[in-house]
Amino acid sequence: MKKLSLFSVGLFCTILSYAQGAHAELGLKGGVNIANYNDEVNTKGSRTGYFIGGLAHIHLTPTMAVQPEVVYSAQGAEYSTGTDKLDYINIPVLFQYMFNGGFRLETGPQLGLLTSAKFENNNGVETSIKSNVKSNDVSWAFGAGYLTPSGLGIDARYNLGISNIRKPNDHEIQNRVWQLGVFYQFRHY
Numbered sequence: 001m002k003k004l005s006l007f008s009v010g011l012f013c014t015i016l017s018y019a020q021g022a023h024a025e026l027g028l029k030g031g032v033n034i035a036n037y038n039d040e041v042n043t044k045g046s047r048t049g050y051f052i053g054g055l056a057h058i059h060l061t062p063t064m065a066v067q068p069e070v071v072y073s074a075q076g077a078e079y080s081t082g083t084d085k086l087d088y089i090n091i092p093v094l095f096q097y098m099f100n101g102g103f104r105l106e107t108g109p110q111l112g113l114l115t116s117a118k119f120e121n122n123n124g125v126e127t128s129i130k131s132n133v134k135s136n137d138v139s140w141a142f143g144a145g146y147l148t149p150s151g152l153g154i155d156a157r158y159n160l161g162i163s164n165i166r167k168p169n170d171h172e173i174q175n176r177v178w179q180l181g182v183f184y185q186f187r188h189y
Contacts, residue, residue, distance in 0.1 A: 023059040027151075028052075031181020035075035035086075038161065038174045047083055049074025051090075057185055065096045067106065072115075075177055082121035086133060086165075086175075088112035092141050102147045110159060112137035112175070131167070137175055138163040151185045 030052040037043050053071030060066060069092050076084040092110035099105075114137065117130040139162055145155030161174030 025057045025151075025185040025187050027055045027057060027183050027185040029055055029069070029071070029155075029181055029183035031155075031179055033074055034178040035077065036176050037077045037084075038176055039077070039171075042079065043077045044080050045078040047074070047076035047078055047085065049076070051179055051181065053090075055183065055185075057096075063098050065098060065104075067094045067096055068092070069094070073112070073177070073179075075175055082119055084129065085116070085118045085120060085126075086114065087116040088114055088137060090139075090159075092139075092159075094141060094143070102149070102153075104145050104147065106141070106143045106145065106155075106157075108141055110139040110141050112139065134163070134165050134167050136163070137161060137165050139175060139177075143179075145183075147185065153183045153185070154181070155183060156180050 030050065033049040033051050034046045035049060036046040051071050051073040053069055055067055055069040057065055057067045071090045071092070073088045073090045074085070075088060076086045090110055090112045092108055094106040094108040096104045096106040114133055114135045117128065117133040118126045119129045120126045139159040141157055141159050143155055143157030145153055147153040157179040159175065159177040159179065161176060163174065164172045165175060166173045
C-alpha cells in the first residue's frame, strides 16, 4: 500500500508539472457526502458528511482533460449502536470527456489517506477505532458535471471502494460514497 501511495503522489506531482505547459485551470470544490459501506448486514444507514478541497483541470485536447484533486472527505456508516466517522484526504485523478455546452463525464482512480477514525455511540461518546481501519483506501470514481461560462459548476460523483478498509482482514468492508457538490474554476476562458 505504501508503494501505491508513493505512486499516486508521484503521479499527482507529474500531472501538476505537466499542467504548467498545458491549458490548466485551478479551482475549489465542496459539497455533501452520503457515505456507507458495502456491508448491508451490519450497517443501518449512511453517514452524511461533507467534502472540501482543490482541483487542477488540465486540458489534453479540446474535449479531453485530466483533473487531479486533493479533497478532505468525511465518510463512514451508521449502525444501530452509533456511527463510524472516517475522515480521509482523498486524491482522485479523473479523466474527463467534455461535451459542447459545459457538460462533462469523468472517471478515474482515487487514493484515500485516513486522517481520523472514530466510533460515536448513540450517547455521543467517541472512541478511536483507528487500529481497526487501514490507513489507505483505493476507490474508483464515476461522475458527471456541468460548468457554466462563469467558471461555476455542479457535479455528482460515486466513489466505489475497491480495497478492504478493515484491519484485521477477517471481514471485508469497502467504502461507498455519493457526492453532490459545487466547484469554481479560476482563470476560466
